[in-house]
Amino acid sequence: MNISVPRRVTAVAALAALALAGLTGTSATASPAAAAAAPDIPLANVKQHLTDLQSIxxxxxxxxxxxxTGYKASIDFVKAKLDAAGYTTTLQTFTSSGATGYNLIADWPGGDPNQVLMAGSHLDSVTSGPGINDNGSGSAAVLETALAVARSGYQPSKHLRFGWWGAEELGLIGSKYYVNNLPTAERAKVKGYLNFDMIGSPNPGYFVYDDDPTIEKTFKDYFAGLGIATEIETEGDGRSDHAPFKNVGIPVGGLFTGADYVKTAAQAQKWGGTSGQSFDRCYHSSCDTTANINDTALDRNSDAIAHAIWTLSSGTTTPPTGTVFENTADVSIPDNGAAVTSTVNVTGVTGNAPSNLAVGVDIVHTYRGDLVVDLVAPDGSVYSLSNRSGGSADNIVQTFTVNASSEVANGAWKLRVQDKASIDTGYISGFKLTFP
Known part of the structure; x- marks a missing residue:
């Protein structure tokens, strides 16, 4: 963060109205349904990224x-992780203060290219310290969320894009360069930008940007579900990398845990911590190291990032169309046992299945990371939908898009589910196929 003046944030969370400014909406491939549940973001993974940035x-x-050299090494570190995970990465260069700067853009394959949801953070530090809270914290959480997208094989309706910005500390140089060099037609495709700048402050507050109502509500509702009160972000409002996006009319939002502004007694009573002390006493200092992180705040905010990404990317503005074949009979899933199936019989469809077959899955289970879920075509061909992804999160309520164009449409299609670990249990609640 490139400021040292007061800043404000307000909290928030789940879906506002299912169709505001193109950020949310009904599914294009199945009947309107709840957004897919986001996975838990492992705190240990986020902290390992911070340890690596500290070492750099x-x-x-x-x-x-x-x-x-430390900034270029940081960019190379993040890029290598994303390349290995299957992202399409672009290194964008610019010049500032006589030196070459770098932005890193990572696109997740798939999703509607005309509806882009983007999340980002600045990766640079000030010269006086390693910048682990400002802004290793936001950069590491965004990185781990992007990696969680890859691990889960998430296929959102919207196209996902992530960005790590250079030279933020010199005046938002990198993010301004990116936005200013986006053609007008490309800007119009970006339906929302989420910014995360300092989310692990050692004496934390829970602040939410109050810019776009849908994004704001998504975050507020999430924290409300945890019983955590939030405030509107005011300490340097608009002085991080969301500002260039906001200035060209792109809906923005984000989270913040506080910089050098002092925590009040009322805030300490609400959030804990120490009143009369800065949210981050090591702001822009040499002591902004891995010791300058509040694990609880980092964990909560990392999970909130994933929640927002999953929630805001899951729908499109296109209403559902087509023929639906559905099985709503419950099928128990044995704990650490044999695979079970739910069958849908498709009839009356001419030719092959489509390349965008919508597979609606509704599984109630107390640990989705135990489950292997496949779609089995009438000829026995297997299409993997979820392979023990999602960690400790509950349930799999999601619409997957499958290229089944090589399969004859008519016949018995099966949702096959196997619990591969012990203790947690559940059942298939519903399974449906939507043919356009």
Whole structure:
């Protein structure tokens, strides 16, 4: 973060109205349904990214600032993780203060290219320290959320894009460059930008940007579900990387845990911590190291990021059409046992199945990370939908898109589910196929 003046944030969370500004809406491939549940983001993974960023700073003069070797090493570190996970990455260069700067853009394959949901954070630090809270915290959480998308094989209706910005500390240089160089037609495709700048402050608050109502409500509702009160973000409002997006009319939102502004007694009573002390006493200082992170705040905000990504990317503005074949009979899933199936018999459809067959899955289970879920075509061909992804989150309520164009449409299609671990249990609640 490139400021040292007061800042405000307000909290928030799940879907507002299922069709506001193109950010939310009904599914294009199945009947309107709840957004797919986001996976739990492992705190240990996020902290490992911070440890790696600290090591990079330590090996490069103690910082990761624009124009310094530590920043380029940070970009290379993040890019390698995303490349290995299957993202299409682009390294964008610009010049500021006589030095080459870098933005990293990562696109997840699939989704409607005309409806892009983007999340980002600045990756640079100031020259005086390693910048682990500001803004390793946001960068690491966005990175781990992107990796969770890949691990889960998530196929949202919208196209997902992630960004890591350079030279934010010099005045939002990298994000301004990115937005200013987006053609007008491409800007129109970006339906929302989520910004995360300092989300692990050691004396944390829980602040939410109050820009776009749908994004704001998504975050507020999430924290309300945890019993955590939030406030509107005011400490330097608009002075992070969401500002260039907002200035060209793109809906924005984000989270923040506080910088050098002082926590009040009322805030300490609400959130814990120490009143009369800065949210981050190491803001823009050499002590902004891995010791300068509140694990609880980092964990909560990382999960909130994933929740927003999953919630806001799941729907499109196109209403459902087509013929639906559905089985709503419950099928128990044995704990750490044999696979079970739910069958849908498709009749009266000419030719092959479509390349965008919508597979609606409704599984009630107390640990979705135990489950292997496949679609089995009438000829026995298997299409993997979920392979023990999602961690400790409950249930799989999601519409998957399958290219089944090589399959004859008519016949018995099966949803096959197997619990591969012990203790947690559940059942198939529903299974449906939607043919356009």
């Amino acid at each position: 700073a330590t090996a490069n003069g103690g910082n990761r600032a624009h124009g310094r």
